[in-house]
Amino acid sequence: MxxxxxxxxxxxxxxxxxxxxxxxxxxxxxxxxxxxxxxxPHKLMDSLADTAHKGPHQYAVTWGAQNFREALAKKQEHFMGRKIDANKEIVVTCGSTEAMMAAMISVADPGDKVVVFSPFYENYAADAILSSAEPIYVSLHAPDFHFSIGELEAAFQQRPKALILCNPSNPTGKVFGYDELKIIADMAVKYDVFVITDEVYEHIVYKPYKHIYMSSLPGMYERTISCSSLSKTYSITGWRLGYIIAPPEIIERAKKVHDFLTVGAAAPLQQAAVAGLEMDDxxxxxxxxxxxxxxxxxxxxxxxxxxxxxxxxxxxxxxxxxxxxxxxxxxxxxxxxxxxxxxxxxxxxxxxxxxxxxxxxxxxxxxxxxxxxxxxxxxxxxxxxxxxxx
Structure with missing residues (x-):
């Protein structure tokens, strides 16, 4: 054999x-x-019940149903603080797991290096391996799980293609502050590196901490691939609705990768989830x-x-x-x-x-x-x- x-x-x-x-x-x-x-939320469950009878029940557009992408763009514009083109800057995926995988495959060639903070969500190492990329681990030091600037720069000096950032962090619950994000952003610009963010807990940040989107920092919109999902925000982990938000040239590549990975996320669940995306603050x-x-x-x-x-x-x-x-x-x-x-x-x-x-x-x-x-x-x-x- x-x-x-x-x-x-x-x-x-x-x-x-x-x-x-x-x-x-x-x-x-x-x-x-x-x-x-x-x-x-009851609005989501009622919407799902309604969708079960009215549909859609066939494929949506592979990179996401139009109304779902428009609702998602409007919601994320509000929180991310910048205009998002629903047609050019979003890919809807089967959960953030696929979003991260599609992002990795879109940017990394075999042999490329990718920086991963340790401890890390277990999928990230697997993503690197499946992309034929080589992870470079940078320690987050207990008990507060801070990183060493020197250790981080040593990783960047190895000329990685991307850095993966989970913020807020799974498993530690760490929220990266502006000063920390600025250090990462400055090095990403200096060494010409993409930053792939996993932000599924963006709405679960405890006072006095605040969630800051990496893409909002100077020079970072062009090189940030923001991955997230509806799973944790709306308590629908089984619906598997995730997404990538990035500049159009990155999204064009991610669309193709996503299409051949899963074709598309579930059409009826996208329809039902619009009710959640339209809820107020x-x-x-x-x-x-x-x-x-x-x-x-x-x-x-x-x-x-x-x-x-x-x-x-x-x-x-x-x-x-x-x-x-x-x-x-x-x-x-x-x-x-x-x-x-x-x-x-x-x-x-x-x-x-x-x-x-x-x-x-x-x-x-x-x-x-x-x-x-x-x-x-x-x-x-x-x-x-x-x-x-x-």
């Missing part, structure tokens, strides 16, 4: 989704895979208030249990320090946590390029009842998990 592809031989399954299966196996509260356990304020309450409940609970964590500035994840337990393998720790304590988490090593096993990631996109139940179980963690010496 012929051999399978070398580029995929070192792939594992998604550790995040593996932890969901482990949580189900042990009937653990699943704080691993980051999806809400509550319904989308009150919705986004309420969304932030909702997640702010959840964050306070969960973090206050961790504080009361004397569990060390890094306070997230955005998104709905929290990195917890498990070094006190002495486990050399954080995946094993997470399996024990699910089995013996009844709470599912993601081992931090799945996000780090370096061999770091001192963190696990929880998410708090759950009902208050579920979060309270998870905290009660975590209160037994030190009794049920025996500490080890490394």
């Amino acid at each position: 012929p051999s399978l592809s070398k580029r995929t031989q070192n792939f594992t399954d998604s550790v995040i989704r593996r932890m969901t299966r482990i949580s189900l196996k042990y009937d653990a509260i699943n704080l691993s895979q980051g999806f809400p356990d509550f319904d989308p 009150v919705y986004y304020a309420d969304l932030l208030a909702l997640y702010s309450r959840k964050r306070d409940i969960f973090l206050n609970g961790l504080e009361a249990l004397n569990i060390r964590y890094t306070k997230p500035q955005g998104a709905y994840y929290v990195m917890v320090d498990i070094s006190e337990f002495g486990y050399a393998d954080d995946l094993e720790f997470c399996e024990v946590l699910a089995r013996d304590v009844g709470v599912g988490a993601v081992p931090g090593s799945s996000f780090f390029h370096d061999d770091i096993n001192d963190f696990i990631r929880f998410h708090f996109a759950k009902s208050e009842k579920v979060l309270t139940g998870a905290l009660e179980r975590l209160g037994t963690m030190r009794k049920k998990i025996k500490k080890r010496s490394r």
